[in-house]
Amino acid sequence: MMANQPIFILPEGTERYSKRDALRMNITAAKVLKDIVRTTLGPKGMDKMLTDSLGDVIVTNDGATIMREMDITQPAARMLVETAKKQEDIVGDGTTSVVVIAGELLVKAQELLEDGIATSVIVKGYRNAAAKSIEILNNVAMDADDRETLKKVAMTAMTGKGSDYAKDKLADLVVDAALRIAEDGEIDIDNINIQRISGDSVEDSFLAEGIVMDKDPVSKNMPTDVEDAKIALIKYPIELKEINTDAKIDITDPAQFEAFLNNEEEMIKDLVDKVVASGANVLFCQKGIDDMAQHYLNKAGIMAYKRVKKSDMERINKATGAQYVTDIEDLTADKLGSAGHVYVDKIFDHKLTFIEECENPKASSIVLRGSTRYVTEQISRALDDALGVVAATIEDGKVLIGGGACEIDLVKGLRAYGESVSGREQLAILAYANAVEVIPRTLIENAGLDTINLIAELKAAHEDSSKIGINVFTGKLVDMEEAGVIEPLRIKTQAIKAASEAAEMILRIDDMIAARNALNSSGPDESGNDASGMPPMGGMPGGMGGMPPMM
Known part of the structure; x- marks a missing residue:
């Protein structure tokens, strides 16, 4: 009697992506988000202008602010946004790097999947590569226990964030404020407030006595x-x-x-x-x-x-x-x-x-001056990042060479590690290494320089010195330690952990079930795609209102 009677276990209007369709959709969403924030990375990164429903305007290249203000609805993309927010909470900087690395890891994983590598093998390879990356970064890290190093860390964090012309003075304010509130090597940056006042110039900013x-x-x-x-x-x-x-x-x-x-x-x-x-x-x-x-x-x-x-x-x-x-x-x-x-x-x-x-x-206060509200807001975000990285440096006492130098060391170490691993897992580790290389590549691209030649020169230079990085202002390879481009160890290690965990979580999803339009609530455009460029669920294989008939 019921041989041809369909049995529905999900509400009418429910849509579903299965297996490769679900994975492709999530990877596409991650790639779209990566491409949005990638152009903001580094000293030559561009700004984004964001407007909300009330017409308020925010101009920034801060990754955390961009993702916080965007109305992102796609679930996988939202997972990356939450990962970036966690990076902001823990370290205070590196949010753009997290999204860029996670997005690139997923792109490389998709290439492996198309070559017939199983998801479980990729996940295992990525997990081992992430653990090896933390080990490599800890090995190349340097001690940091003096005020001058803290100032360099603060200046590196503020470079390219609208405060370059006054970053020397602002870095002094940040370091003095952080050292003032340090307790037993720990710093709670919530005890430093930034009081923004529009009028006059940034150079008129000062650290209050209380x-x-x-x-x-x-x-x-x-x-x-x-x-x-x-x-x-x-x-x-x-x-x-x-x-x-x-x-x-x-x-x-x-x-x-x-x-x-x-x-x-x-x-x-x-x-x-x-x-x-x-x-x-x-x-x-x-x-x-x-x-x-x-x-x-x-x-x-x-x-x-x-x-x-x-x-x-x-x-x-x-x-x-x-x-x-x-x-x-x-x-x-x-x-x-x-x-x-x-x-x-x-x-x-x-x-x-x-x-x-x-x-x-x-507790302390920084009085931040600026010509307009937009200027003070943008520089305030740069100061927040600088406070976070200075606090991390004081607490950990470890720093890395910036300018893409530590990423090249990471790529070299991972490739050597990959060659020592047998089987298909090796391919996943090598793909991980290629994904990490996206950071120096992006720094070069955003500066409008020759990516292929500079990356090749950078790798060759690291045969002699691991401190060589890219001066994006001159297009030359220089000693980044002498140039004062230094970043806290915690930013890189946390970024690697967060990006790897986010990529692994997304790769393990083989089914997406949602109410109608839940994954595409922004609505389709004229071509039938939603805001992220992906077709609505109903137009994909696997879209359904229930389950197939049971025989």
């Missing part, structure tokens, strides 16, 4: 300059709590109404008296401060701030030693922090609060 906060006191009548500051940090609102339940108060004569108001005022005054009794003369409140409370704080000569951001509260805690108080009843003198000078200053058209002369600050 914390800079984009706020001024809640009342214009409050003090704006306090010496020997005793600082209170409270999360408790200095205002009357709202009554959440329905309440009704019967007042039969004016005296009762006056008594009711006086009672509210006494409650507010009692809260302020607790602040005064603690000895605090500067108050930072994460919640609100009532108008009446502002009046009494002003009378007491207390400099008060409300609605302070959590991140600012944490930095003030690190800089001044002030302890968080969640209940105003717990505010006592021993919970207060100290600073020699707290004052309000106006820079261009911005009012800022400076908290300076702290005894042992573990």
Whole structure:
């Protein structure tokens, strides 16, 4: 009775890619994403202009920002984006390299698949090659324990990111800020805030002596300059709590109404008296401060701030030693922090609060100047990258030669390793080596130089010295250590790990099942392809609304 009756186990409209179709689709998506960000790599990389639905414009060549702002829907491409974000979180730089290497690994894997190499063999070869790559990079890494090396690392990270004309000064600010907050060889770069101010030039940027906060006191009548500051940090609102339940108060004569108001005022005054009794003369409140409370704080000569951001509260805690108080009843003198000078200053058209002369600050602020908002935003992203790589260098104490030099060492080492491995796995390891070569090739291409000849010259030069790299500004091969092109070891090792894991994960997918348009929600263009240039799922073999009939 049911011999010819189809049995559906998936909802109508579900689409499916199977085996090679699924793999081809994912590799194509990865290649498209790689090609988007590849042109931004290196000192000669180009910028991307991104606009959102509200019309806001971002101009950047920072890989993390580009991928964060793009509305990517293809699942495999989104996996690469998440991998790049993780690279940003762990190291602070190298996001473009991760996507470029992962995309190239997948392209090389597709060539092996077409030659009949099994996916499992490719995955095993890639995994062994990644482990060998980490070993090679650790062997060629150099020690870094001086300020000059840290400055070179910071300058390398900022090169080509819109800050070249001022990178010497900016690198000094980054290194000084990082060294100031270092604790037992560890650095939390969240304790360094970059305060952007449009107006004047980048050369006018400076490292504040303490914390800079984009706020001024809640009342214009409050003090704006306090010496020997005793600082209170409270999360408790200095205002009357709202009554959440329905309440009704019967007042039969004016005296009762006056008594009711006086009672509210006494409650507010009692809260302020607790602040005064603690000895605090500067108050930072994460919640609100009532108008009446502002009046009494002003009378007491207390400099008060409300609605302070959590991140600012944490930095003030690190800089001044002030302890968080969640209940105003717990505010006592021993919970207060100290600073020699707290004052309000106006820079261009911005009012800022400076908290300076702290005894042992573990938080700091960089005041970044720039002619326009777009300039300060772009350079701020460059500073974020520089802070990340300087922190990684201080923590690990290891660096690599940049300019494509360490990648050529990696290619040489991997090819020698591949020759020692027998069977088809050797082909996967050699393909991995060819994929890593995409970094120096891309640096050369983005500089508009002769890729074939320079790569050949670079490989020949590494027979004598492993420090030779490409000066993309002159097109010559130079000693990258003397040129000051140095990168943290952690950037390269993390990039290799992340790219390899992402490529392996995508290669292991042999089936994609999704609701209609889930993989192509951006919609097809006039040619029937979606935004990534791939045909919609329904037009591919394997698209289905259910399963084949069961016999």
